[in-house]
Amino acid sequence: MATTVHEPPQIDRVPDKGHAGNGGRKNLAPSGGDLRVTLDYSPPPSSTGIWVVLFAVTMMFAAFTSALVVRKGSSLDWQSFTLPSILYLNTFLLLLSSVTLEVARRQLAASIAGSRSRAAGPARWLYLTLFLGLLFVAGQYLAWTQLEAQGLYLATNPSSSFFYVLTATHALHVLGGLGGLIYVINKLNKSALRRNTLIAISRYWHFMGALWLYLIVLLWMKL
Amino acid sequence: MHDLSVHAAPHHAPPTSFIRKHIFSLDHKVIGKQYYGLALAAAFIGMFLSWLMRIHLAWNSAAIPGLQLLSSTGAPGGVMTPEYYLQLMTMHGTIMVFFVLTTAPFAAFGNYFLPIQVGAEDMPFPHFNMMSFWVTFAAFLVLMSSFFVGDGPTLGGWTQYAPLNAIGSVGGPGQGAGVVLWAISIALFCIGQLLGALNFITTTLDLRVKGMSLMRLPLSAWGWFITSCMGLTAFAVLMPACILVILDHVAGTSFFVASGLVLNDQMLPHSGGSTLLWQHLFWFFGHPEVYIAIVPGIGVVSHILLANMRRPMLSQRTLIYSMGALAILSYMVYGHHMFVSGMNPFSSLAFSFPTLVITIPSTIVVLIWTFSLYGSKLRINSASLFALGFISMFVSGGVSGFFLAQPSIDIMLHATYFVVGHFHLVMGVAAMFGIFGGTYFWFPKVTGRMMNETLGKLHFWLSFVGAYCIFMPFHYLGMAGNVRRYSSFVDDFLQPLIPVHRFITVAALVTGAAQLIFLYNLFHSRFRGEPASDNPWQATSLEWSTATPPPFDNFGGKHPVVYHDPFQYGVQSSVGDYVMQASPEMVKTEFEEK
C-alpha cells in the first residue's frame, strides 16, 4: 500500500487551516485588559460543523418520519409487506464498518501519541471500512431488486413509496460518507490528515449506522 | 496549534485568475456581493411582476401593451388571463420570499460582514460557501425557466397547497412541469441555505478572535447567527416535502393526493394521500421563514441605530434574548396558518396561545429600540431613516398579528387582504427597509465610496409614505372581506372596493418607480461617489477597524484582539464619543453590561 512509504504520518503537524482565529467559545481577554479571563481554546470548525450537519440530517429524517406516520394514518390504502431479509445482513455490515473505523481512529490516535508509528495499520482498517460501506450500498440495491421482483415499486403503495424514499435518502448519505472516507485515506497517504477531519468523518459514519438502526426499526414497525 | 493567535497562516491563498476572483470565488466578501446582486435582480423582477398584477386588478379588462410578447397564451392581446395572473402572483411570492427576503438580509450581508465582525479571515468552509451561492443561483434559474417551459409557471401560490400541487396538469396551466420546476428550485434553494447555515454557525462559534465573547458580538452578527440556526431547521424540513411532491408528479406516488378526486369528469388514479400533511410540513418551514426574513433585519437595524444614536441600547442582552425567543417560538406557532384548514379545532387553540405570546418578545424589541432613543444624540441620515422606518413598519405590521393570532377572528380575516397587508408590512416592507438601511450603512465599507445622501433621503421618503399608502388600505379591504388571490373582483360585494384597489395600484407604481432612484444611486455612487474613510460613521465594530474596502484576508494577515463591547458609544475616548472594539484604550463607561 502506498501509505507504507510515508512514515511516520504527519498528523497535525500542518497548521489547522479551516480555522483562523482562536477566540472560540470561551475567550481569553488580553493580559492588562480588566476583562473576564477565560480559556484560550477554540474547537476546530470541523468538529462543530459536523454536529450542524448531523442536526440537519436528523431534521430531514424527522420530517420523513412524521410524513410516514401522518400518511399511514390518513387513509386505509396502506398495505404492509415484510422487509427483504438482506436488510438485516446490511445492518450487520454497516455496524461492523463502524467498528473497523473506530479501530482505525484509535490506532491513529495512538500513533499521534507516538506509541505507534506505522500508518499502514490504520490505512488497512480504513480500506476495510470503505469496503464494508460499499457492500452495504450494494446490499441495499439488492434489497430494492428483491422488492421489485415481488412487484413492489415506488408507486405501488404508500408503504413501498416510503421504503424506497427512506432507504434511498439514507443510501445517498452513506455514499457521502464513503466520499469522506476516500478523502481521509487520500490525506493519510499524503501524510496530511488532520485529526479533526478524521474525527468529523467518523462521527458522521457512526451517525449513519445509528440512523440506519433507527430506520430499520421504523420500517419494521410501520411497514 | 495554539500559537496562531498573532499571525495566522492564510486561510486560502488569494486567487489570481479573473474567474476565481469574481465568479467562482471562495472569498466570503465576493460571495456576499454575488448574493446581493442576485437579490437585487430578483427584487426588481418580483416588483415588475407585482406591477403587472396591480394594473390587472385595478383595470381588469385593460390591455397592457407588449404583455402578449411575454406570453401569447397568458395575455392574448395584452389582456391578462386569470391563470396568468395567478402564475405571476406565485412567481412574485416565491421570488420575493426565497430569493430576496432570505438571500439579501441573511446570505448577502451575513456572508460579507459576519466573518469580519467576528474577526475571522473567512468562513471555515469556503468551498461550501461558494457552492451555497451557486446552488442558490441555479435554483433561481430553474424557477425562472418555468416561464418558458410548457404552459408556464405554476399557479398554486407560493404556499403550493396540496393536492393542487401534486395532481399534475389536470389541475390547470403550469400545474405539471411548472410545479416540478418550482419544487426542484426550492429543494436546490434549501441545499444552498443549509450549506450557508453550516458556515454561519461554525464561523460564529469557532472563528471569533481573542476577546470576542459571544456577548461581545454585534447585534447584526447575533441576528445572522440566530437566523442561520432557524434556517438549519426550517430548510431541512422543506426539502423532504419538495422531494415528496416531485415524486407525486414524476413517479406516480400518492403522498398528497387523496383518493377519488375527479377533474374534467376523470377520476385521478391516486389513492389516499394526505392533504394536510403538506400544510404541516410547509408551515413548519413557512412560519420560521418569516422570522428568517425579519430577524437579520432586527439585528442590522439595531447595529445601524447604535452607530447613529451615539449611545448603547438600554439593554444589549435583552435584545439578543428577544431575538432568540422569537426564533424558538416561531417553531411552536406554525399551526396558526391552518385555523380553518379542517385541522382539529382544539389544536387551533393550542397554536393560538404561543402565537399571542410572540407579541411579548416583539414588543420588548420595539420598546428597547424606542426608549433607547430617549436621551440619545440621534443622527439623521439615509441609513438611520430606514432604520427608524423599520421600527414603524415592524409595529404597524405587528399589531395586525393580534387579530390573526386568534382563531375566532381568523374566521373573518383568513385568506383576505388583511393577511396580505400584515405580512407585506412586517416581513416584506420591514425586511426591505432593513436591507436598504444596511446598504446605505455598509456601502462605504464595501465599495470605498459614500452613497448620495440626497437621493438616499428622497428614496426613503417615497418608499416610506408609499409603502403605507399601499399596505394600510390592504387591511381595510381585508376587514371588508376582500378575498386574496383573486385575479378579478366579480363578486357583488367586491365591486365597491375596486376604487381602493385603483388607489393602491397608483401608489404601488409610484413607490416601485422610487426604487429606480435607489438603483441609480447604487451604481452611480459605486463609480462616482465621493471616497469614504475607513470609519465614516465613527462606529465601533470590527468591520470599521479594517481597511476600506477590506483586504482579501479582512485584516491584512493579523487577527485583531477585542477589548470592548460593540455598543461603547457615548464615552470619552481619544477618538471621540466612542471606543472601537479592537482599540486597547481603556475608557470608563456607565454602560458596561456584566
Place this chain on the structure above:
Amino acid sequence: MAKLFAITLVVIAIVSAIPILRHTWAAPEDISTHGALIDEQMSETMAEAGISFLAAQFILAFFVWKFSNPGPDAKIKRFPGGAKGLVIAALLVVGIEVMALGIFGVKAWANVYLTPPSADALPIQVQAGQFAFYFRYPGPDGKFGGLHPELINEGTQNIFGLDPEHDVAARDDIVTAELAIPVNKEVHLLMHSKDVGHSFFVRELRVQQDFVPGLDVSLHFTATKVGKYEIVCTQLCGLGHYNMKAYLEVMSQPDFDNWLKQQAGQ
C-alpha cells in the same frame, strides 16, 4: 429632517386610524347566532391593537423629534428605570392583554367549532369543485344517495356522481347551485371536495371553513335574517378561483318548503 419624520409618522398614524374609527370599510352586519361573540372579540382586539399602534408610533415620533441632532454640549441620558422597567411592563401589560384576548377568544371559537350540531339540524351537503359550489338536499326520504366519483359528469349535470339507476336513495336527492336555507333553523353543512382544496366563506354568517379533499368536514350555523348573500371560495383552487361563488338564500320556512318542492319538480 427629523422633525419632518416625526410629523409624517404622526400624520400617517392618524390617517390610518380614521377609516377604522369611521367604519368606512367595515364587515357587513352579522346574520348568525354565533357571530356576535366574534364581532365583540374583533372590536376588543381592534381597540387594543389600535391603542398599541398609535402609542408606539407617537412615542417613536416624539423621541425622534426631541433627541435628534442635539447641540455639541448635549449629554446622553438614560431612560429612567432602564430596560428592566420596560421588560416588566411588556411582560405584564402585553402579556395580560394578549392572554385575556386569547381566553375570551376561546369562547367565540368554541361556539362555532366545539359544539355539536343539534339533532334536528337540517342536513345539507355542499360539494366544492373547480370552480363552483353545488348543494344537495336529501329529499323526501331524508337519505342522501351514495357518491360514485367515477360517475361524475358535469355535461349531464351529474355533479355529485349519483347513481339513481341502482341507488334508490339517490333518486329523490335534490341538487342545486344555490344554497337555500330556512331562517332561524340550524343547518348542518356536510362539506365535501370533488377535486382540490376549496373554502366556504360567507361574511354575513361569520363562517369560513376549508374543504379538505379526502376528508369530509362538517359545519353548523343558524341564520337569523332573511336575504340573499354571497358564498365565495377563499382557498386558491386554480385558474377560476376568483369566479368560484354561489348565492345563499335565507328564506322563511314556508318559502323554503315551496322552493324545495319546485326544485324537486325539475
Place this chain on the structure above:
Amino acid sequence: MRAKQLLLTVLVLLVCSSLMFAGTVSGRVTYTGTPVKAKPIDMSKEPSCAKQHATPVTTETVVTGPNNGLENVVVYISSGAPDDSQVPSQAVTFEQKGCQYIPHVLVMHTNQELKIVNDDQTSHNIHPLAKVNREWNKSQPPGTPPIVDKYEKPEFISVKCNVHPWMHGEFAVLTTNHYDVSKGGGDFKLPNLPPGKYTITAWHEDYGTQTADVTITGNETKEQNFTFKAKAY
C-alpha cells in the same frame, strides 16, 4: 373509325353522367326507450350569462325532437368518399355565448382552421380534452382576439370550460367533407355523393356509434335511418 367515335361519345356520356348523377343519402336518427330528462342549468354563479336566458338553459347531451327524433348526432361517410383529402379553406367557428357553446357539436375536417370566439362579458376557459391530438387549456378574457387552432388527427373531443363547469361541447374532427349533424326531428342529409359503395357512421356523444353500408348508383336519394337505444339514467 366510326367505332372509335362511338366509343369516345360513350365515354364522354359516362363521365358526364357520373358528374351530374350525384346521389344523396338522407334519413332520420331516432331513439327507442325513454331518454334521460334534460336537466336545467343554474347559472346564478355567472349573472352576466344568467340574465341572457329568459328560461333556464338545459343540458344538451341528449337533445330530442318530435316523434323520437334525436339531435346532435354526427352522420358522416367513414369510408368510400373520393374527395376526402381536400381540406376546406374556410374556418369553422365555435362560439361562447351566454355561457353556452354554439354549436354544441362542431364538425371539422382535419387541419381545417378552427376559430373560438368569446361573446360574453366574462372570462371563459376552453379545454378540449383531446386524447389523440394535443390537449391544451386556454383562457379567453372578454374582448380578446379569437383563439385559432387546428387538429391533425381525426378524433371526437369533448370540450369543457374550466371556469363554468356546466359548459360542455363536442368537437368531431373527421377526414371527410361529407357529414351532417342531425337537427329538427333528427333529420340529416348527405348530398353530392358520386356512385359508389359507402360506409356511413352515426355518432352520438352519449349513445355511441352505428354504421351502415350504402351503395349509390347514379342520380338517386337513398334513405338510411339510425336508431339508438336511449339510456334512462
